[in-house]
Amino acid sequence: MLPDDDVLLLTPGPTPIHPRAQAALGWPMRGHMDPEVFAYNDRIVADLRRLYGTGEGSFTSLLSGTGSLGMEAGLANLLEPGERVLVLSNGAFGERMVEMAARLGCDVHALRFEAGAPVDVDAAARAARSLRPALLAVVHGETSTGVLNPVPELGAVAREAGALFSVDAVTTVGMMPFAMDAWGIDYAYTGSQKCLSAPPGVAPVAFSARAMERVAQRRLPVATWYADALGMRRYWQPDEGGRQYHHTVPVQLHWALGEALAAALEEGLEARAERARRVGSAALAALQDLGFRAYVPAPHRLPTVLAVVPPSGLDEAAVRRSLRSEHGVTVAGGLGPTAGKVWRLGLMGENAREVHYRRFLDALGRVLGEAGLRERFDEVLEPALA
Template sequence: MMFEDTHDEHVLLTPGPTPIHPRAQKALIRSMLGHMDPEVFALNSEIQRDLREMYGTEPEGFTALLAGTGSLGMEAGFANLVEAGDEVLVCANGSFGRRMAEMAARYGAKVRLVTAPLGEAIKPADVAAHLDDDISMVAVVHGETSTGVLNPVPEIAELVRGSGALLTVDAVTTAGMEPFHMQQWGVDYAYTGAQKCLSAPPGLAPVAISERAFSRFAARRTQTPLWYCDFEGLRDYWVNHTYHHTVPVNLHFAFHAALRAALEEGLEARQARVRLMGRVIERTLAPLGFSHYVRRPEDRLPTVLALRLPEGFDDAGLRQALRQREISVTGGLGPTAGVIWRLGLMGESARPGPYHRLMTELEDLLGAPGLLDRYEAVLAEEQRGELALA
């Protein structure tokens, strides 16, 4: 079957992947180099330096790219840092926390769960109640993509610091657009996906690994079962420049361009941009009956706006109609299917243009005259407010 190329027209408003940054798009099509080429090693060193800044690691903290998506970043942490019989405390208040628990169990961990109802953040007091000397790792999703919840990682990290346990953090929908301070908080292993907040192509998982984590890895009783992402092999390639496996070179070039663009814009500026767009979209859609799914403002994940749908709303039908007009919007997962929309506000999607297009089409499809005018008025008002505070 032949498909018409509509790349330039399609509007991607999903919670990942995000629209590719123009500089990353350009870098993606450059001529190929070998993965052991000196220019590639020089590029990788720049990527490592920029990742240290993005994650807030110690000055010489180890960072790298895994050749896979964010789920490989998740699995690599458990494969390298967990052995059969280890007790792992997993914070699970959505699909990706549950995925962490499943992965840890597959590597032989005795998993303890700290849970919270859907749409609510993990309570640090519940973590404290389960944390004891037997726990070797605590794992938590910073931004739970499935429900739009921001978990209190700084408070959880403070509890873990005095316990002797490692702290693993899923930063897939936060790193690069939300505050993340790995060294300050005491995070030992963090990962994200290139296609999320940084608007690079899918296929890379940027990771950061503390010296404490490397020490735990070195003290393993058994060999790491996942050869592909073995920490020692990873460090051999990224630090010692010895062959381990063929990395996707052009994805590295594209990722470097996207990450550099993010740092040049400034992480604080990106945080302000995503919050402004979230307010604009929520205020625009509220008169139609959309409302925040996450009740407490402090528990809301800015980069994934989870909105409860109006009563009687044809979720699947409207999203299909939008897709026919080259707009992708994502609904809920599992128990939230048909209940919420999850609007991506990461990287290049957190800009006025893509949502201008959404409001234009919703005005027509919903028979809601004035929706676009309201969007433009609210946007102008919020932008004036930002300038007044600057």
């Protein structure tokens, strides 16, 4: 049985698929070594450089897996067993990094911050000066709490400590300007189903030239053959021996991601950031009228995930169930430190659309017996820039 196509994914990933990506899923099948695939992949490589804002000598590609593979690939490529990594953690995805690095046999140090609060740059700088890690790792936008961490400032911390800098850009890149080279980032990754609104299954990643040098100088081979950057590069970038087979890439997902990526760059990253901000601000205002409040204070609020605390006394799980079963609207509850405490509303890619939030607010109003939510949204919604 086909799933109901009228369900609205207002979660912080996966997001509704962009129409161009949806259409590309139906393109003809090709082999992973066919010239059309290589030509299309070359365009993806170039577009990813623009998306990430990479510098000279960078390596961009798609990993055949989700953003978690992107996370694991970075740690596995940039660290050898016993090497020191400092993870700045303020949510579930920071903790995932800690666990992955520990499983890789690294010398893991976690500097933990309160859930809902950003990473403190001064504390991070003190820890980095003292520990001198080989790698500093942080999540840019912590999806589990809706916090935006100060990545440009942390790039300076990493440089001062002589560390490589890895950034989880899963809920940021594609929905806001991202300056990998200018911010001193050596490795960044995302998942296709987040801000780019493609189907899940590929992880766009970017290595700086410095990061690739580090991989080339490793003492031991990368623990994961599948995500070995040097092996991947031989497939994605031709050398004197041409292109080499690595593994069978999911060609249909490449088509879809490539189209979603092109659409994002055509719209412009500034424009997408502005779209998320406008829709998010209006949605928050409407929800505040119902007694919801923002979980994260404005200066540190992630523009792509709106985390709101439901009013006390509201059976939040029951309301979410009703939204899904009666109105086909899916919103996410909390995750990790925010489980049972917040709702998380996606403002990534295709879910940051006025039409979707009107539908959500209409549905919520019906479930709660409150009128005027959609009108309130429209009242405070700023006009879109031309």
